Amino acid sequence: MYGDRQMIRGTRLNIVQCECYSSRHLIGIIKRNNDYDPPVMPTSACCGGDGINYPTQEAACTNGTYPLHGGYCGACSSHQDINIFNITRNNMTNIATKCAVKYVLFGKNSAIRCMNKTVALSIECTECWVENMGCDAAHCMTKCAIDRILHVNNTKPDGSLNDCLACDEGYCGKPFIVCSGANRRRSGIMSDIDRPQDTIWKRYAC
Structure with missing residues (x-):
């Protein structure tokens, strides 16, 4: 757990989706976009x-x-x-x-x-x-x-x-x-x- 964000295990299916698990049970397919990293400038990072x-x-x-x-x-x-x-x-x-x-x-x-x-x-x-x-x-x-x-x-x-x-x-x-x-x-x-x-x-x- 990082702040209000939880780390879970999963497998990347493609560039836009991950298959995520809790223990050995499939949770579902989620988007893998990083909301904190903008695709273009400007960014100070x-x-x-x-x-x-x-x-x-x-x-x-x-x-x-x-x-x-x-x-x-x-x-x-x-x-x-x-x-x-x-x-x-x-x-x-x-x-x-x-x-x-x-x-x-x-x-x-x-x-x-x-x-x-x-x-x-x-x-x-x-x-x-x-x-x-x-x-x-x-x-x-x-x-x-x-x-x-x-x-x-x-x-x-x-x-x-x-x-x-x-x-x-x-x-x-x-x-x-x-x-x-x-x-x-x-x-x-x-x-x-x-x-x-x-x-x-x-x-x-x-």
Whole structure:
């Protein structure tokens, strides 16, 4: 028990759901969203280079480490994964979209192989990306198929996300960031998706 929050045992079914037990008895299926970790900036919290969550960048520096990215740590909170986010900043969305098509047509393992072949993310980080594809397949497949067929730009003329990315953000963005910890915005990386500057993390301490 932590304050008014109770810790229970369970198994992660997918990026958005956990199967939870009390003793050996199934309680039910619950959402695994972290209500305390916002999906986008601004947030003062950061993941330190030592893999520990800190309330501020200054707190990380005081503890003898440095801010690795904004928000809490997760499966992608490593130098390897963040470096790959930077290297693929101009084409990661396209890579993930192609692998997502394989997910829909041939299943999860095909999408994993696609990601492993095109980007060398860690196993744990890849799992987050592929689970996100499953979330998109469940909630956004029609919108994303239409946008892909029509070769719609990632953002509309008014600066808002296209229908596919907006759907992904609404349904799958938060569970993805809870799983991954780091994404491109949280790592301070400008990407192939034009984002408002105030949603992109900036390191200012240490």
